[in-house]
Amino acid sequence: MPLLSNLDETFSHAEDLNTIDKLMSFVDPELLQQAYDLSGVATVRRRRLPLDSVVFTIVGMSLFRNDPVWDVANKLDVSLPGKNRFVAPSAVVQARQRLGEEAVGHVFKLMAQRAFGEYAFEQWCGLNVLAVDGVMFRAQDTNENLDTFGCDRNAKGDNPYPQVRMCSLMETSSHLLLASEFDSRDVGEMSLAERLVPSVPDNSLTLFDRGYYSLGLLHLWMTKGVNTHWMLPARKDLQYTVKHQLSDHDAVVTLKTSPQARKKFSGLPETLEARLTSYEVDGKTYRVLSSMVNALQFPYDEVVDVYVQRWEIELGFREMKQTMHQAKLTLRSKKPEMVRQELWGLLLAYNLIRMMMLDAVKDMPELSPSRLSFGLCMRHIIVFFLSTIPETVTKLPVHYEYLMESLRMMRLPDKRPDRYYPRAVRKKPTKYPTKKKASQLN
Template identity: 35%
Template sequence: MFDDTLHFLANHLESPDWARLGEHLPYEWVEQAVLSTEAASIRHRRLPAEQVVWLMVALALYRHKSISEVLDDLGLAVPDSQTPFVSKSAAAQARQRVGQAPLKWLFERSARHWVAQDKKAYLFKGLQLFAMDGTTLRTHDTVENREHFGAQSYASDTVASYPQVRGVTVTSLPTHLVHSAVFGPYSTNEMLYAKQLLGTIPNESLTVFDRGFLSAEILCGLTGSGAERHFIIPSKSNTKWEAIEGESEDMLVRMRVSPQARAKCPELPEFWEARAITVVDAQARKRILLTSLRDRRRYKPSDIALCYDKRWGIETSYRELKQTMLGTALTLRSKTVDGVYQEIWGTLIAYNLIRLEIAKAALAVKCEPTEVSFIRAFHLIQFELHWAGVTRSYGKLPASMKHLRERLVSLLNDERPGRKCDRAVKATPKRYAVRKVKKLP
């Protein structure tokens, strides 16, 4: 029975059909994701597991459309002359059957492969550049979501109106491709999520952290395992150390590990060392950066400061994902816990597909991927996929993708000469206008 099902899928779902949603996601990966997580469909369905995986990726690309519209516009369902359209209930049931596991497997497989593809073109003195940071996403306010994810609590004993998902990601700084991610309940501290991601960071790499991750357990766990895994992180105002050697602007320091940290993790040493560099930003503010890059000749303070300045690029990635792709939606689509996780993994795959196309286009014209507009790339990919779904011209996909990359960089030099990406802290935009009430005399 199972062999017959695979034979049916192979005959009816040819590889060019899968390629419409991205030439970088081989059908074999999707098939393996389904088989390895035991989510394959035994019955002949209009929405087998493989198609549901594609549906979740497509839903992230077309956040403004309903599930039914995405299914119809892209032709994701297996053709059936008797029932040309798939009902909403059938799509919901298909998502429940598949669950989140295949999407998570596919993200992890594709992300590592895509980040490693062109790493030689984006090395910093032989090291891959990454950044780690956290973010949150809001979900529908259902009993199940609130019990599982929880919500932010305030000092006034009030709780946020919507449950929230907390997550931490490791992102490639040159290309903004998400390398690895972990998501879960809001009540779980970011440090616990960060520890889960340490093992995913590759050797010969440099990871830039926000000061919130300043912890001996995190940083020693990174450098103590693997080969040539380094960090850069700003010190806190209350960070204490003892100078070992060097000058005040560039010195080697030793810090004591707290007894509480050693009680939780007995493997930690009593002391740990780092290089402390004092840098001055554009606003003439001094900042001390701690790093494991001790070779002063190879890694100059200006180089280290430049690497840290790129860290905020991960925050623009969150903006692209949450505001551009999700359309600043108040909540995610899904109303169940498993559906939320499934949607997040599908969104991350879709985001990486866009970022990968940008990286390929940038390599073709020898510019930085960050110089290519994400919004422009996102709209072009939406158009190309919709065109492929309407025309069903699968054989024209290579030429279409080539044309897409040419359009991505066609106005690069004219529209963005000498573009600068200095960080600017802006006020959070309000969803609703605030009415000002005059006080009575």
């Protein structure tokens, strides 16, 4: 359902609305209340920053990366009228602590579930294509963050910055995040990926990186629901037995599970069937392993082309870290609970932008939302929130339609099929001048 499908009815008779009413029109109040109930938070007395205002302030932390948190609340004008025009910095800190992390996390999860069920996405062989991958975030250098999240270690000692590991599930055609889990850096991506299993929708294909090869995890993923398939590159040392050959480059194989895996994952059988497909690109042979053993439903030509979509999740991470956070690697918050709250706010802000981009192309099947510039769309959305003053909020449907028209203009250039960037190790820069050869000195 589009974000503003009921605006005409909502604002047709509105006369006295403020900025928080404008922002609340993008989020279902019942959804927010459900998130508060699940997290066990509630506002007993009337405050200048009610829970809804705090949620939008946390979202604004990722949209206005250079501004202090208290200034974000004042910029969005989400506080209720009081003696002072502006909100004090201490009030914002107390409001964030009162809200906690779980409430923002539930808001993100509930909105992601609803968005996936209401928007139409591109499909491949009748399946929604998803991708799973991990990313690291750096937290403030405090003792609490260091004890909770841990840090990287090198030959000279510890890296002073704590690190948070995140693993996300993304719909590749729209870059919409369906679920995300994060923990300390000592918790591996495989463990975080297991926590994503309950969020896997039916009739989907999930693309994994090579490092996620675990027969226990893949079997858990495949048996979670109806037609929940997986695909990942095959390891060079993969041990298998060919069950039957589909073609010269395609076969159904049998994989043997280990006793340790069967002990860790209950219900894991001794063997699993999978499909091993090989193909050649520029003279180099690649192999992918998948659960799609039905060659009639999933033809060879289709299977060899789908895995390239896994890189879409890398673009999504870049949009969050480079565009939204403006390449500022360190998060703002100094306490672990607030760090997690800030990350949930980042994911929520990212999905809200993606949902508006989906709204912009909903009547244009020839235009994919991933072909719109995320950075330019984000700037227009921010201007929309700041320029639509409360006195004109009754005309919000008109303003929103103008925003949709402007977003559709932010198209990216067509991809060049002949452009190829092979992966390589970048040379480490040095602060010392390079010594010249003897021949150059003469």
